[in-house]
Amino acid sequence: MTSVMDVPADIAPGRLSPREYEVNFDDATPPLNRKQALIEAARCYFCYDAPCMEACPTGIDIPSFIRKIATDNVKGAAVTILEENIMGGTCARVCPTEILCEQACVRTAQEHKPVTIGALQRYATDWLFDREIQPFTRAEPTGRKVAVVGAGPAGLSCAHALALHGHDVTVFEMQPKAGGLNEYGIAAYKMTNDFAQREVDFILSAGGITVEYGKALGRDITLAQLRADYDAVFLGIGHNAVNALRIAGEDLAGVSNAVDFIAALRQAPDKSALPVGRKIVVIGGGNTAIDVATQSKRLGAEDVTIVYRRGPESMSATGAEQEWAQTNGVRIKYWAQPRTLVGSGGSLREVEFEYTVLDEAGRLAGTGEVFRVPADMVFKAIGQSFVPSAVGEEGFAEILEFQPDGRFAVNEDRQTSLANVFAGGDCIGGIDLTVSAVQDGKVAARAIHRLLTGS
Template sequence: MDPRPDIAANRLSPECLAIRFADAHPPLTGGQAAIEADRCYFCYDAPCVEACPTGIDIPGFIRGIATGNLAGAARTILESNILGGSCARVCPTEILCEGACVRTAQEEKPVVIGALQRHATDWQMDEGTQPFPRAAETGRRIAIVGAGPAGLACAHRLALHGHTVTILDARPRPGGLNEYGIAAYKLPDDFAQHEIDFITAIGGITIQTDRMLGRDITLAELETTYDAVFLAIGQAGVRALGIAGEERDGVLNAVDFIAGLRASSTGADVPVGRRVVVIGGGNTAIDAAVQARRLGAEEVTLVYRRGAETMSATKVEQAWAQTNGVAIRYWAAPLRIDGPDGAVGSITFTRGRLLDGRPVHDQDTFTLEADMVLKAVGQLFLPDPLDRGAIAIENGRIRVDAHGRTTRRLVYAGGDCTPGADLTVVAVREGRDAAEAIHADLTTATGA
């Protein structure tokens, strides 16, 4: 065995870490943005708009950039997606708006819509002004549980209509996945908090942290105190591998590993192994693997139970991992974790294949040496904080209608705790649309 510590912090100097965790994709300059905006065809029934879950008028905002109207461009984005700044950075644009760009049909590079969106929203945030006036105070109060993208989008739209909003979040800092679950190089420089400051500048929004539903307050109490409740509680549970050795020291949930790094000011105090194995096939797995490598791990291997084409992480994300020195192995399922004295020393996998359209893992085995294993095999919605039987749960998520209404009157839900794709931009849409439903229902109920 190597005498050096298997898992240790400070593998790299603070100066090196600052470079490795700086903005992975620097912003466009004004000149670059103008040139890129001129590549847009400004399509009439633009497929990029159809592909955007929040329905941003993409040709409209790009025309604003092309004509030097950044204020108009930013407003066009933000009136559909108030978290347009973070979505510009973290959205899988390659399979959404940019994937639908008509230039791809001509085998050309698509317009870099995400970078242009960032250019406009960054300009607005740097201006420090809120582009939307708040309506007159209605006297109605809404509680939002969860300060992630869905909760923040809901809060802003409700405040826009003149309602008073209180957001309760279980963590010490608001932001949800943008604060705790996204790779540090995607949202550097405390961007999540800057965006929250921008959103709450509209007025009428109060955020209370360290307030957990089920521990500090109940749903019934919220219903008594507020006119409506929006649940944006995400998925607090993490799936287990269900294999021998999973309890060993050095086996961590990837989301906890990422959160620890996000909470660190430099990353230097975050322990990482020399040989790290990440299990999973989504963006969380990619983020964990790349960040482990950038923290100084000598070998990082991402192992996925099926083929590359079924990974939820996009081809761009997979290529990004490989560019950063992460080895990806497909068609392998974890079998057991071994090691000395309760620690991780190796992990054994069973090779798989496709049989009659279904994956089976009945081939030979192979073993990878490892001192750290990061589990990224999915998260789970935990209904425990909700009053038992108060709200219908279906297929492991809160059941809602098309407007975010749950089975309980004036209780709504959106984001990762409800059915649908677990994407930031989808959460924003659901929060925004639920706010419109809340506003309509409250207005109808009082005859206002």
């Protein structure tokens, strides 16, 4: 009898028909039409002291924009959204509204059916984008210059707000495209029709922003240089390291970082050309784990299993995301941690896991009991981190203060220990969401504007 150890790795492209790829990577959540939007908007109570608004990290006036949709003032609704969250279009697609604004909706408590705020937000912002309307006007140039490092949600949010105030902004981006995780790190079926770049184009079209691509901090530019050449600096450089499993076999063929695979898939013009295994194991419990597992299944993988070391309530992926993966045929196995990646001939064959429990002190502990899962591909999705030394700048850690986890220490204005240097997004920590990064950039921009104008 042939064992799994004797079976060669089976990683190949083109597992599905062209039509299956088209369907699998089409928009996972079709947008509302006008009739649906009007009906849904009519369900809103337009609360005076709206709990949904309090639950939104960017403070969008949700009752106001929904009332405008209800009166068919869709442009006004979109402007209300974008004034607080310039990436409201992306957030309408990827924000976990079920644990934020929609969870706080009064109708959730009354009927267990909140107003679908995210869908209404998408309806309004899509309406504006489809008509290529630019509602924002830039103020007269102030002559002040600001450098923004990183063209992700935090950096673009900061750059846009500063440019509207009349400051000249130069954004330095290490990748060939702007957008950060919106472009490279979100499941393809959530961001279809090149929406991330359409949103970038919209932000840049307001004027006052120049983007220099292929420029990395510590390699092509230094913080000292930026501080000398610009009046202020904003650092929105996100994560710069992927957490390792630190177990045997991590260098086997077939073992990859989930974020790298998602980025490759997002940039692939032809999804059928991307190789995928038959038996996939994903290690982790966040949105990245859900995205890579579900997309592997939609690429044609036969068996996809997410293994997480704790229970479902501890996963950073929401209940809705976990359910989405399961309805796509992904199995989720809880209470197990990886011990060894088993290979043959340099390629992955199996993953050995150990069952876990919480000890009397509430700490995670292994039971000593193990099991194996056949796999020709493993995706590591156990989180990312920020490593200051990775920017490669001498004296970097001596001139800036850092948090214990290595991220930049900032005050409530997102100001670092250097008066003219600000930071936001994943490099300062907090909630790992696009909407939170946008808020960081917005708050920092207001503080930078006050600093530059003395107001």
